[in-house]
Amino acid sequence: MKKSKNLIAIILTIVLATGLIGCSQKADQPSNQPAAQKVELTVSAAASLTDAMGEIKTLYAQEKPDVTITYNFGSSGSLQQQIENGAAADVFLSAATKQMDALKDKGLILEDTRKNFLGNSLVLVVPKDSNTVTGFKDLTNASVKKIALGEPKSVPAGQYGEEALTKLNLLDAIKSKVVYAKDVKEVLTWVETGNADAGIVYGTDAKISEKVKVAATADPSTYTPVVYPGAVLKDSKNVDAAKDFINFLYSDKAKPVFEKYGFVFMPK
Numbered sequence: 001m002k003k004s005k006n007l008i009a010i011i012l013t014i015v016l017a018t019g020l021i022g023c024s025q026k027a028d029q030p031s032n033q034p035a036a037q038k039v040e041l042t043v044s045a046a047a048s049l050t051d052a053m054g055e056i057k058t059l060y061a062q063e064k065p066d067v068t069i070t071y072n073f074g075s076s077g078s079l080q081q082q083i084e085n086g087a088a089a090d091v092f093l094s095a096a097t098k099q100m101d102a103l104k105d106k107g108l109i110l111e112d113t114r115k116n117f118l119g120n121s122l123v124l125v126v127p128k129d130s131n132t133v134t135g136f137k138d139l140t141n142a143s144v145k146k147i148a149l150g151e152p153k154s155v156p157a158g159q160y161g162e163e164a165l166t167k168l169n170l171l172d173a174i175k176s177k178v179v180y181a182k183d184v185k186e187v188l189t190w191v192e193t194g195n196a197d198a199g200i201v202y203g204t205d206a207k208i209s210e211k212v213k214v215a216a217t218a219d220p221s222t223y224t225p226v227v228y229p230g231a232v233l234k235d236s237k238n239v240d241a242a243k244d245f246i247n248f249l250y251s252d253k254a255k256p257v258f259e260k261y262g263f264v265f266m267p268k
Contacts, residue, residue, distance in 0.1 A: 037066065039241045042088055044072045044079040046095035046228065047183040048120070048157065048202050052261040053093075059257060060248055067241055075183040077154025083108060083233065090236040091246055093228065095120075095184075095202075096156035100229040109231040113243055117250050118228035119264035121203035122160050122218040125191050128211050133198050135216045136165070139174050147177045148187040148199035157184040160223040161200035167222035188212065202226065204262040228263075 045053055050073050057069045072079065072089065080099040083089055084106060092109065094100045097116070103109050126133045132143045139147055150158030158180065165171040179196060181187045184205055190196040192211035206214050230249055232242040248254055250267040258265050 039066060039238050040068045041090045041238060041242055041245055042070050042072060043091040044089045045093040046076045047073045047185045048095055048205060049093055051208050052258055055257045056254055075155040089233055090238055090242040091232055093230045095228055097227055097229055100231060108234055110234055113246055114229055114231035115250055115267045116227045116229045117267035118258060119266055120226040122164060122223055123201060123203050123206050123214045124198055124216045125201055125206050125212040126198045126215045127191060127194055128213050133215045136168055136170060139170060139198060144197045145177060146179050146196045147174055148181055148190045148196035149178050150184050150187055151180040155183055157202055160226060163223040164218045207262040
């Protein structure tokens, strides 16, 4: 009887040990599903896209949680220069075709990824409680001391603004009042804080601010159409991921976000 009990104990021990070994082997076996690769993308984008792109980032993360987006916002001209000087970036979103054309001419973008995907309007804004300016012609009034514009050489909104003012025969008359900002967001801030009596920004910028109001909308015939192109940069270290992100920007999934902020969505 004693021998029988010992035999049963030995058998149970062997069975248990075999089971544990089997479990250990299964645990040690590599999964057939490869671990998702973490990717970091740097997107250099026009300052006027700041708010919309913040929402796009959240939306994209829901689809691609393993991709981290880092934005570098600034004037399109300064971002162009950064890229030309070797700054690391995967995607460029410009507020004008001029800067994208310059990168194309230097062979710095993947041309098959480029699209004009957004449009915008140009408006004259004043502080919310101001009643001195109700149109562009009022900029010549003596009560208007400072008019904010983006630096036209690097800020597309400034270039468009000067075009409109020239077409309206106003630029020479108000030139001494103009103060130039590093990007369109700075123009908006100066008007919001009362450091400028008026400023020219995009319609999208005016839409997001509760501290300014639109005094006038520029006639589209007075300035070059505002077009935002996007493209993947040739030196991107993550070309496939960058292409996927920019295709997302061109998709119907991104359309409601851009339209919410006042952009005209128009990729073809």
